[in-house]
Structures are given as C-alpha cells and as structure tokens.
Amino acid sequence: MSNPTQPQSPTGKSHMHLVTLQPSDVLFFRDGRPMEGSLAGHSLAWPLPNVINHAFHAALHRAGLAQAAHAHRRGRSGHYETDRDRYFGCLKTAGPFPVQNTTGQNAWYFPRPADAQQSHSTSITHFPVASLAGAPDLDPRLNSSLPGPLKYAVASAVPPTKEFKAEAWWSKKAFDAYLKGNGQVEKREFLEDSCLADVESYIGIAIDPETQTTGHGDVEGKIYTAHYLRLREKFRLGVIAEALDKGANGTAPVDLIYQLLNGKPTQILVGGQQRVCTAVRSDVNSHLPLPQGMSSGFQLNKANNKSLVKWVLLTPAIWPEIPAGTSKRGTERQYHPGGWLPNWVCPETGEVLLEYVDPDTRRQRRRLNSEGKGYSSNPAKTARLVAALIPKPIVVTGWALPNEADRTQGGAKSTHLAVPAGAVYYFEADSEAEAQKLAAALNWHGRGDFTRIQNRRSTLLGEQGFGLGVCGTWTFFPNVSERPQP
Amino acid sequence: MSDTQQNQPETNNPNPNPSVKPMQTKILYLFTRTPLHVGAGASVGAIDQPIIRERHTGFPVIPGSSIKGVLRDAMSRKEQQDADRVFGKQDAAGAIAIGEAKILAFPVRSAKGSFAFITCPLALERLRRAINNSGEQSSAVPNSGEQSFKVPSEPDDMTCLAGKAVTLERNNAKGVVLEEYKFNVKGDFPQNCEDYLLDLLEDAVWKVAKGRLVLLSNGDFAHFVRNACEVSQHVAIKPDTGTARPGALFNLEAVPAETLFFAPLTPLMRCNEEWKLLEALINNNPILQFGGDSTTGLGFCSVKLA
Numbered sequence: 001m002s003n004p005t006q007p008q009s010p011t012g013k014s015h016m017h018l019v020t021l022q023p024s025d026v027l028f029f030r031d032g033r034p035m036e037g038s039l040a041g042h043s044l045a046w047p048l049p050n051v052i053n054h055a056f057h058a059a060l061h062r063a064g065l066a067q068a069a070h071a072h073r074r075g076r077s078g079h080y081e082t083d084r085d086r087y088f089g090c091l092k093t094a095g096p097f098p099v100q101n102t103t104g105q106n107a108w109y110f111p112r113p114a115d116a117q118q119s120h121s122t123s124i125t126h127f128p129v130a131s132l133a134g135a136p137d138l139d140p141r142l143n144s145s146l147p148g149p150l151k152y153a154v155a156s157a158v159p160p161t162k163e164f165k166a167e168a169w170w171s172k173k174a175f176d177a178y179l180k181g182n183g184q185v186e187k188r189e190f191l192e193d194s195c196l197a198d199v200e201s202y203i204g205i206a207i208d209p210e211t212q213t214t215g216h217g218d219v220e221g222k223i224y225t226a227h228y229l230r231l232r233e234k235f236r237l238g239v240i241a242e243a244l245d246k247g248a249n250g251t252a253p254v255d256l257i258y259q260l261l262n263g264k265p266t267q268i269l270v271g272g273q274q275r276v277c278t279a280v281r282s283d284v285n286s287h288l289p290l291p292q293g294m295s296s297g298f299q300l301n302k303a304n305n306k307s308l309v310k311w312v313l314l315t316p317a318i319w320p321e322i323p324a325g326t327s328k329r330g331t332e333r334q335y336h337p338g339g340w341l342p343n344w345v346c347p348e349t350g351e352v353l354l355e356y357v358d359p360d361t362r363r364q365r366r367r368l369n370s371e372g373k374g375y376s377s378n379p380a381k382t383a384r385l386v387a388a389l390i391p392k393p394i395v396v397t398g399w400a401l402p403n404e405a406d407r408t409q410g411g412a413k414s415t416h417l418a419v420p421a422g423a424v425y426y427f428e429a430d431s432e433a434e435a436q437k438l439a440a441a442l443n444w445h446g447r448g449d450f451t452r453i454q455n456r457r458s459t460l461l462g463e464q465g466f467g468l469g470v471c472g473t474w475t476f477f478p479n480v481s482e483r484p485q486p
Numbered sequence: 487m488s489d490t491q492q493n494q495p496e497t498n499n500p501n502p503n504p505s506v507k508p509m510q511t512k513i514l515y516l517f518t519r520t521p522l523h524v525g526a527g528a529s530v531g532a533i534d535q536p537i538i539r540e541r542h543t544g545f546p547v548i549p550g551s552s553i554k555g556v557l558r559d560a561m562s563r564k565e566q567q568d569a570d571r572v573f574g575k576q577d578a579a580g581a582i583a584i585g586e587a588k589i590l591a592f593p594v595r596s597a598k599g600s601f602a603f604i605t606c607p608l609a610l611e612r613l614r615r616a617i618n619n620s621g622e623q624s625s626a627v628p629n630s631g632e633q634s635f636k637v638p639s640e641p642d643d644m645t646c647l648a649g650k651a652v653t654l655e656r657n658n659a660k661g662v663v664l665e666e667y668k669f670n671v672k673g674d675f676p677q678n679c680e681d682y683l684l685d686l687l688e689d690a691v692w693k694v695a696k697g698r699l700v701l702l703s704n705g706d707f708a709h710f711v712r713n714a715c716e717v718s719q720h721v722a723i724k725p726d727t728g729t730a731r732p733g734a735l736f737n738l739e740a741v742p743a744e745t746l747f748f749a750p751l752t753p754l755m756r757c758n759e760e761w762k763l764l765e766a767l768i769n770n771n772p773i774l775q776f777g778g779d780s781t782t783g784l785g786f787c788s789v790k791l792a
Binding site: 024025026062198199200202203204207209212230232233267269273274275276 | 511526527538540541542547549550551555559562579580583585586588608616750752754780
C-alpha cells in the first residue's frame with residue numbers, strides 16, 4: 001500500500017519499474033575467487049542480484065543524479081560518520097530474471113523449484129515423509145539424523161534417472177500452475193540454460209609493449225582464462241527496480257529510476273570489464289511479472305490439524321550466523337546458526353518468529369532500529385518449520401574500496417554462502433488463519449495487490465533482491481499407487 | 487495466462503531530468519586488408535589454431551579486449567599519458583567501453599564476378615541495433631545524413647537477394663554460385679541497404695562491393711563464415727637440413743581479407759576529452775594490425791569511426 005505522503009509514480013501503478021537489459025555483446029560476471037592461469041574464477045554464472053543492484057547504483061552516480069539526491073552517512077550498526085556522502089540508499093532491485101522478448105512482448109522466467117524434478121512437468125516429485133519406512137510408530141525426528149529443528153525428511157517419489165534433465169527455468173505460467181497444483185503445461189514454458197545463453201571462454205594474455213612478445217619481461221605469467229555469458233538474441237536480463245529518493249534539503253521526492261531511464265533506451269554498464277547493456281524501462285501497469293503465491297486454501301494435515309504451507313525461493317537468500325551477545329538496547333541476543341536456517345526461525349523449536357505488520361508499522365520499526373532504540377516484538381509462534389529441501393549453497397562475495405567510517409582498508413568483502421533460488425521450506429501452521437498470516441509474511445507480495453514487492457526475507461542484501469519467495473501448500477509422501485511416474 | 491509486459495518507450499514524461507544524458511555510442515568499422523587471426527587458443531579438432539567465434543551462431547568476432555589492446559598500443563606510441571587516460575591503468579578505469587567487433591560482410595568465391603560479399607538479416611539487425619542504441623525499436627535505422635535502410639526479411643535457405651555483378655541468368659532463372667553452392671535469386675539486393683553499406687567506409691576495395699552484395703538466410707550465412715574461412719598449413723623447417731621438422735606441422739585458421747566488422751565504442755559518463763583523443767587517432771586513417779602473426783602479414787585493417 002503506498003504512502004499518501006509520497007507522490008505517485010509518473011505513470012505506473014507503483015514506484016517500481018520494469019527494466020530489461022540487453023547486452024551489446026558478452027557479459028562478464030565473476031566473484032572474489034582467483035582468476036589466473038587455468039583458474040577461471042567464478043566467472044560465469046547467471047548474475048546474482050547484488051551485481052545488478054550495483055550496476056544501477058553506479059549508473060545513478062554516473063548520470064550525475066547525486067547532485068540533487070538525499071545524502072546518507074557512512075557506517076553501519078549504529079556507528080555512523082557525521083559527514084553525509086553516500087547516496088541512493090533508496091535503491092531497491094529484484095532480479096535479474098531471464099526475459100524472452102518476442103515481437104515486443106516480454107515473458108519472464110524463474111528458477112525451477114527444487115521439489116519438481118521432472119522434465120517438462122510441474123508435477124511435485126519431492127515430499128516430506130510423515131513416518132519412517134517400516135517403522136511407522138517411530139518419531140522421524142528423534143530417529144533420524146535430520147538437523148536442527150526439522151521434523152520430516154524430504155524424499156523423492158520418482159527414481160533417479162540420467163535420461164531426463166529437468167529444465168532450469170520455468171515461465172511464470174508454469175510456476176503459477178505449480179503453485180496451484182494444476183496439471184501439465186506446454187513444453188515451451190520450460191527452458192534449459194542453453195536456451196538462454198552460451199558460455200564462451202577466452203584466453204587473455206598481456207603483450208610486452210617493448211618487445212611485442214608474450215611471456216617475457218614484465219608480462220611474464222600474465223595469462224588468464226575468462227568465461228563470458230552471451231545471451232541469445234531474444235533474451236534480456238529482467239529487473240524490477242525502485243528508487244524513490246526523498247530529495248536533498250527537503251525538496252520533493254524524486255523517482256530516480258525514472259530520471260535515469262527517462263523515456264528512451266539507455267546504456268548502462270553491467271558486470272565487469274565495462275560491458276554495456278541497453279536498458280529499457282516500462283511502467284508496472286498491472287501486476288509485477290513474478291509468480292503469485294498462495295494466500296489461502298492451504299492443505300490440512302488431519303493427523304495433527306495443522307495447515308501446511310511451503311515457501312519457495314525465487315531469489316537466493318543469506319542468513320548469517322549470529323553470535324550471542326547483547327543488543328544495543330541491552331537485551332540478550334541469542335545465538336543463531338544461520339546458513340540454511342532462516343534467522344527468523346528458532347533454531348531449537350523451529351517456530352517462526354516473524355509477524356505480519358503493515359507497511360507503516362514496518363517503517364516505524366526501521367526508524368527505531370536505525371536510531372538504536374529497537375522495539376518490542378511479540379511473534380505469535382503459531383507456525384513451525386518442519387522440513388526443508390535446500391540445493392547446494394552459492395557463494396556471494398564482493399569488493400570494497402576503503403573508507404574511513406567502516407572499512408579503513410579496502411579489499412574483498414566477507415564471503416557468504418547463500419541458499420539458492422528454488423529452495424523449498426515446509427511449515428505447519430496452527431490453523432488456516434495462521435497459515436494465511438504466515439503466507440502474508442513470506443510471499444513477496446504480502447497481502448498486497450501484486451504491484452510492488454513487500455517482503456524480502458533475506459537477513460542480508462534484501463534491498464538488492466535477495467530473499468524473494470512465494471508460498472504454496474504441500475502434502476506428505478504419497479503411497480506407492482499415488483506416486484508420479486517418471 | 488502468461489503475464490507479459492509490453493515495452494512501450496515512455497511518452498508521457500512529466501518530470502524528466504535534462505541533466506541525464508545518455509551515453510552516445512559510435513561505431514568502429516574494421517575492414518581486413520589481410521587475413522585476420524584472432525586465436526581462440528589450441529584445439530583438438532581438425533584446426534590446430536582456430537579463431538574466436540560466437541558460440542551460438544559460429545560467427546567470427548574480435549573481442550573487445552583485443553580491439554582495446556590495439557588502440558591502446560597505437561595511442562601509447564604517440565603519448566603514453568593519453569593512452570592511460572583513454573584506456574585506463576591500474577586503479578583508474580578507462581573512459582571508453584569497447585564492445586566486440588561483429589561481422590557484417592564476408593567475402594566468398596563467386597562463379598560470376600570472382601567474389602561476392604555476403605551478409606544476412608541478423609548481421610544487419612545487429613548493425614541497426616548498434617547504431618540505434620537499442621534492440622527494442624522498429625527495424626528502421628534513423629537517418630544518417632540523407633540515407634537510411636530497413637533490414638530486409640530473411641530469405642529462405644538456398645535463396646538470396648543478390649547484386650547484378652554476381653548474378654547468373656540462364657533460361658529466365660537467376661542464381662548465384664557461391665563456393666560450390668547455387669542459390670536462387672529472388673530479387674535484387676535492396677538498393678537503399680547497399681547504398682548505406684557502401685557509404686560506411688572509404689576503403690577503395692570496399693567500394694568494389696557495389697553490385698556484389700548478397701543477402702543470405704542467417705543459416706546459410708553461418709555456414710559460410712564457419713566453413714569458408716582460410717586455413718593455411720605451416721611447418722617448422724630445420725635450418726641445418728632445410729627439411730620439415732617432424733611433428734611441427736600445424737594449420738591456422740583466419741578470417742579472409744576484405745571482411746567487414748563493426749564494433750560499438752561507448753564513451754562513459756566520466757569521459758571528457760578522452761573521446762577526442764581517440765577520434766584524432768582513428769580519423770588519421772591508420773592501418774592497424776589486429777590479432778596474431780603481425781610479422782607474417784596477418785591482421786592489417788582499415789578502420790573508421792562513425
């Protein structure tokens with residue numbers, strides 16, 4: 001819900017914008033790992049959300065928009081410089097997602113959920129197991145090696161196969177059908193990686209300007225391999241971006257994305273090696289092109305009268321380890337292992353510690369946090385994490401220039417392991433009403449009208465697009481006769 | 487229903503920021519005077535030293551890093567400080583983004599007229615996009631002076647639109663023979679397109695392309711640029727005997743002479759006088775050498791910035 005004190009977007013239904021990025025040629029994305037000799041670094045992957053956010057941040061600076069923008073202080077965790085020399089803290093992005101452009105129409109694609117592993121199908125293949133095979137009376141939690149608060153293991157109902165490889169990308173239509181439990185969709189709604197882009201490897205080598213030779217003198221050993229991403233002709237990087245700046249010196253708020261991409265295709269740099277993309281902005285005239293999660297109608301587990309909610313990540317999420325200590329208000333802060341376990345889930349009981357709050361209350365809480373005052377929260381603890389299906393983590397790194405406030409020496413930022421998109425978390429809620437509250441807290445759209453992103457449930461880098469997810473419902477592992485056929 | 491969004495460039499513009507100026511791309515045209523070898527490294531295939539190609543189309547490309555290195559070298563021979571300003575140095579990035587060079591026209595053997603220049607809608611569309619700074623517009627290129635062209639529709643495989651200098655006519659049927667393949671001519675190569683292309687370069691050999699341009703399907707064009715590049719065999723000679731050194735035979739692939747590439751060069755926001763330095767370099771009509779084997783005559787190109 002928009003704040004009445006803020007101006008309406010010039011033409012769209014929210015302050016968010018849809019932006020497609022079309023590369024001029026290849027793109028180069030890498031992380032902080034070495035890239036020399038035979039080590040190509042992590043130099044080819046679908047770009048992470050933070051990379052695209054940084055591209056927009058740099059583009060706003062390059063466009064000179066800082067002159068009239070609100071300035072922030074440097075620092076973090078309540079320790080701030082007095083000088084204000086940071087800009088564009090209002091920038092929020094989501095994506096990139098693959099977008100297929102066909103005769104002017106854009107179709108968005110999303111990572112395949114981890115619990116649907118069949119080719120050209122949205123059928124669920126992985127289910128939480130209610131009881132151990134051959135030992136229905138044993139508690140699966142107490143009699144297994146499941147980590148932490150988990151109650152049920154997740155098992156595949158189809159045998160493994162090397163014959164079919166499930167496509168990595170689903171269209172919105174396929175994703176919505178999956179969430180609603182609808183049947184088959186057309187094959188064209190599924191795409192493999194190779195449909196979107198190709199990998200190209202080049203060898204780079206320095207040439208000694210004196211001798212015009214390689215491998216000698218100052219350039220000895222200066223050889224590397226780099227992997228590049230070449231999008232196919234019809235594909236773009238799709239991004240949802242928002243930057244409503246409060247303006248400098250009390251001037252009227254300014255929509256920076258609109259200012260940057262003011263009505264015509266604009267070139268911005270994306271990724272490494274100053275690679276150029278053409279950015280095309282469009283308004284959010286109807287719903288955002290993201291899958292829409294379930295808000296009600298969740299399955300009921302008759303055995304314990306719980307409503308069954310699952311949460312599927314559309315983008316990666318980072319939940320760091322939180323050490324025990326004392327908060328700024330002097331209250332005790334409990335240890336949380338993070339990693340695959342969301343920081344808003346109690347590591348001992350699995351209880352969900354989130355509470356659904358309206359946007360105004362959330363804004364007030366952020367301000368209290370920023371001022372170091374904190375606030376009292378009283379989560380209902382009416383839902384519990386019971387199972388999880390987590391693919392291998394992905395590495396998120398970065399590089400920072402030095403600054404006096406919080407990083408006197410520049411260099412590589414901390415490396416985080418992120419839960420990848422497609423991960424599935426399974427919850428049991430005490431009732432349908434509590435399940436609906438949980439869904440409102442987890443769905444990217446909250447209880448909203450699908451025109452803006454309400455929830456980013458990653459502890460870190462949420463504003464850069466981490467932690468977007470959608471809710472569905474789930475059932476237990478089926479009997480043999482009910483299992484899907486490969 | 488698939489949720490789609492239509493890209494409509496903004497027309498209602500109540501609060502634009504006039505200070506935001508888009509980066510203005512210019513096009514660097516490269517016309518090979520001698521065969522060009524930009525190597526992809528060693529290979530285990532039939533070609534020991536292949537050239538770099540796009541993965542999905544097989545079109546030869548010249549990576550932006552190669553172009554940047556050549557331009558930097560040419561400028562640093564005159565003034566090292568200028569080269570550092572334009573192309574960057576450690577802890578100071580360059581002021582110009584240099585894209586890879588994509589192929590626009592490729593020479594092939596023709597039964598009539600000795601040789602033809604082939605192109606395809608995809609190559610022309612890419613040129614249009616680079617000029618237009620956008621991949622989302624209509625197929626019309628904005629006027630360049632008094633000229634403009636539309637990208638022709640893609641002909642069917644084994645058919646083409648061809649200039650008269652390479653078109654054979656027998657029994658009221660028209661065709662061109664490129665290498666060992668015959669293509670049925672469905673019409674003339676579009677005149678406005680030919681005029682536009684011929685005006686891109688002043689190189690005298692490129693002007694010979696008049697009447698020799700042939701528009702093929704994207705697939706047929708890809709076949710020729712994959713299979714009609716030059717492959718030359720080399721072997722090391724033992725100086726004492728004057729005979730071939732055992733195991734020293736290798737073959738090397740090269741894009742033929744008279745191939746036309748184009749590369750987008752984009753001055754970045756921080757670019758001020760650097761662009762003029764680059765223009766001064768290229769407007770002097772240098773013959774620049776790209777790729778490997780410069781001492782054996784490969785890679786000499788005419789260049790033009792427009």
